[in-house]
Amino acid sequence: MTATAPPSATAAPVDAKLDSICKRQTARFLDHLRASNQATPKLESDVRRVFGFIFRDVKSAMREHSPEAYHDKPANQ
Secondary structure, eight states: OOOOOOHHHHHHHHHHHHHHHHHHHHHHHHHHHHHTTOOOHHHHHHHHHHHHHHHHHHHHHHHHHOGGGGTOOOOOO
């Protein structure tokens, strides 16, 4: 009997990359809002929520329409 990796193990590289992009782009936008004195605690919270929703939808669409992306192994460097 051979063991197979759970779906989360094969999805991890793609999800991790998308999570990283989400965090980076959220931070860039929040930095812009702060630098231009447009940021408020409520707006910052809303921005984080929206970016989270968007990237969850992207990950879901990728799983649904590009399942092969979740079976790729990260390149060895």
